[in-house]
Amino acid sequence: MRLVILDNYDLASEWAAKYICNRIIQFKPGQDRYFTLGLPTGSTPLGCYKKLIEYHKNGDISFKYVKTFNMDEYVGLPRNHPESYHSYMWNNFFKHIDIDPNNAHILDGNAADLQAECDAFEKKIKEAGGIDLFVGGIGPDGHIAFNEPGSSLVSRTRLKTLAMDTILANAKYFDGDLSKVPTMALTVGVGTVMDAREVRINVL
Amino acid sequence: MRNGKGAAWAPVLQFTNCRILRGRRLLREDLWVRGGRILDPERLFFEERLVADEQRDCGGCILAPGFIDVQINGGFGVDFSQATADVGSGVALVARKILSHGVTSFCPTLVTSPPEVYHKVLPQIPVKSGGPHGAGILGVHLEGPFISREKRGAHPEAHLRSFEANAFHDVLATYGPLDNVRIVTLAPELDRSHEVIQALTARGICVSLGHSVADLQAAEEAVQSGATFITHLFNAMLPFHHRDPGIVGLLTSDRLPPGRHIFYGMISDGTHTNPAALRIAHRAHPQGLVLVTDAVPALGLGNGRHTLGQQEVEVNGLTAYVAGTKTLSGSIAPMDVCVRHFLQATGCSVEAALEAASLHPAQLLGLEKRKGTLDFGADADFVVLDDSLHVQATYISGELVWQAEEAKQ
Numbered sequence: 001m002r003l004v005i006l007d008n009y010d011l012a013s014e015w016a017a018k019y020i021c022n023r024i025i026q027f028k029p030g031q032d033r034y035f036t037l038g039l040p041t042g043s044t045p046l047g048c049y050k051k052l053i054e055y056h057k058n059g060d061i062s063f064k065y066v067k068t069f070n071m072d073e074y075v076g077l078p079r080n081h082p083e084s085y086h087s088y089m090w091n092n093f094f095k096h097i098d099i100d101p102n103n104a105h106i107l108d109g110n111a112a113d114l115q116a117e118c119d120a121f122e123k124k125i126k127e128a129g130g131i132d133l134f135v136g137g138i139g140p141d142g143h144i145a146f147n148e149p150g151s152s153l154v155s156r157t158r159l160k161t162l163a164m165d166t167i168l169a170n171a172k173y174f175d176g177d178l179s180k181v182p183t184m185a186l187t188v189g190v191g192t193v194m195d196a197r198e199v200r201i202n203v204l
Numbered sequence: 205m206r207n208g209k210g211a212a213w214a215p216v217l218q219f220t221n222c223r224i225l226r227g228r229r230l231l232r233e234d235l236w237v238r239g240g241r242i243l244d245p246e247r248l249f250f251e252e253r254l255v256a257d258e259q260r261d262c263g264g265c266i267l268a269p270g271f272i273d274v275q276i277n278g279g280f281g282v283d284f285s286q287a288t289a290d291v292g293s294g295v296a297l298v299a300r301k302i303l304s305h306g307v308t309s310f311c312p313t314l315v316t317s318p319p320e321v322y323h324k325v326l327p328q329i330p331v332k333s334g335g336p337h338g339a340g341i342l343g344v345h346l347e348g349p350f351i352s353r354e355k356r357g358a359h360p361e362a363h364l365r366s367f368e369a370n371a372f373h374d375v376l377a378t379y380g381p382l383d384n385v386r387i388v389t390l391a392p393e394l395d396r397s398h399e400v401i402q403a404l405t406a407r408g409i410c411v412s413l414g415h416s417v418a419d420l421q422a423a424e425e426a427v428q429s430g431a432t433f434i435t436h437l438f439n440a441m442l443p444f445h446h447r448d449p450g451i452v453g454l455l456t457s458d459r460l461p462p463g464r465h466i467f468y469g470m471i472s473d474g475t476h477t478n479p480a481a482l483r484i485a486h487r488a489h490p491q492g493l494v495l496v497t498d499a500v501p502a503l504g505l506g507n508g509r510h511t512l513g514q515q516e517v518e519v520n521g522l523t524a525y526v527a528g529t530k531t532l533s534g535s536i537a538p539m540d541v542c543v544r545h546f547l548q549a550t551g552c553s554v555e556a557a558l559e560a561a562s563l564h565p566a567q568l569l570g571l572e573k574r575k576g577t578l579d580f581g582a583d584a585d586f587v588v589l590d591d592s593l594h595v596q597a598t599y600i601s602g603e604l605v606w607q608a609e610e611a612k613q
Contacts, residue, residue, distance in 0.1 A: 095234070
């Protein structure tokens with residue numbers, strides 16, 4: 001494990017983006033060789049996505065041969081709801097880069113069979129050859145994705161009921177109305193993250 | 205295939221490097237188009253897993269909904285009110301020429317005419333989609349003949365009419381079938397106007413108040429009967445008076461039916477409306493302001509002396525005079541000039557100026573889901589403008605229909 005401490009958010013974002021960029025370039029992805037990236041949402045990685053978009057616009061990096069897997073998504077929230085992680089990824093990253101939509105994987109929180117959706121997600125990760133680099137953030141209580149404290153360290157992608165703290169904290173994104181806040185989410189497990197060849201965690 | 209089942213297989217066009225007018229704001233956002241309609245790219249990405257087939261760099265330009273002119277009497281030497289055997293080709297010429305002004309749809313306007321003119325002309329101006337051949341025709345605007353003698357302006361007195369005992373039948377007898385009609389301007393103080401307003405609005409025809417000496421109460425009653433528009437505010441109506449503000453008072457009336465929104469046309473050519481009057485109207489009721497050209501056949505003819513019908517007209521820049529006099533002979537400012545003048549005269553936002561020529565006329569005609577907006581699902585009728593709002597290109601249904609010479613490289 002390597003710990004890098006940086007003075008402020010911008011420096012940390014830039015460092016993270018450069019790191020991801022370098023990893024992809026060193027990997028030399030191509031038609032038969034995709035780089036597989038695990039991605040987070042939330043406010044922490046926004047600066048990192050901005051930097052990656054900047055590098056892409058400058059022509060420094062292409063995501064044409066990159067596959068992405070997002071960590072989590074709310075259950076029952078319409079895909080086009082501004083707070084859905086689909087919307088987040090589209091607006092903050094995907095629409096600005098050249099990724100093939102077939103390679104951008106996000107859990108479907110509106111699937112008829114949620115467990116089947118989770119199993120299929122694990123299968124897709126496996127078919128992609130596992131995750132080369134999992135980028136994550138860690139919440140104040142140490143949770144990664146929606147794995148609240150106490151989650152099994154060998155857990156896989158599954159349906160989770162959100163902790164009351166999380167629901168309360170989220171209310172501000174849903175007009176302050178608790179009844180509108182999703183109470184469940186699909187999330188990769190701690191085991192899913194730990195299977196990745198490399199994990200990078202940003203803490204602010 | 206344009207809007208039909210084939211749309212899902214039509215190529216996806218992505219206009220990049222632009223600012224688009226959406227939700228009252230200019231956004232740094234790409235515009236996606238497929239099958240003539242504006243596409244939701246997020247849905248395309250996540251549901252259809254598709255990307256654009258073609259990208260077009262807009263060079264940082266503004267993309268705004270195409271302009272809609274609901275009052276234009278002619279242009280380029282063509283007078284829509286002339287009952288020739290080939291009205292269609294005259295309308296087609298104007299439709300094609302105004303693409304360069306950013307106009308993507310319009311309402312050809314007929315001034316007060318004898319019944320035989322309506323009977324001859326109206327069937328020759330059907331509602332028609334726009335395209336490379338010209339701006340779309342949304343339906344005809346009939347200005348008169350049921351207007352005030354006192355406020356007739358340039359309308360020929362001999363052909364003015366009032367409503368007879370069987371009012372709506374008289375309207376039908378005058379105009380003939382109303383299939384091609386979208387707007388009727390009338391004076392609400394005429395007897396039996398209310399049953400006419402009700403009958404017209406029941407047929408989905410927009411009723412506009414104008415060329416009238418109506419006081420505010422008569423105007424409010426007309427709105428209660430269904431009228432939604434005011435024809436060229438301030439022109440050809442009683443001047444504003446504080447004890448009876450007349451039709452102008454509708455802008456701030458509190459006696460309109462709940463939820464009813466009144467729109468008003470403004471000729472913002474720098475000549476026909478004093479900038480201070482423009483500002484008064486805009487500040488009182490910004491969301492109702494609809495820019496109209498009210499253009500006459502001299503529009504687009506260029507400087508010099510022209511013979512139009514029986515009249516000699518002298519054009520000098522943006523003004524047309526009856527030749528040899530200082531009498532104004534109607535407006536000849538193209539729509540894009542009106543937008544720029546409106547922006548400069550009122551100090552409003554660029555967004556507000558563009559919406560006054562696009563969203564507001566579309567709302568007036570109840571077309572705001574399809575026209576006057578760049579929301580997903582709307583017709584991809586839009587205009588590409590530089591920062592000073594000069595038209596660089598015009599698109600209808602996602603197809604390039606006009607382009608400025610300097611933008612052609």
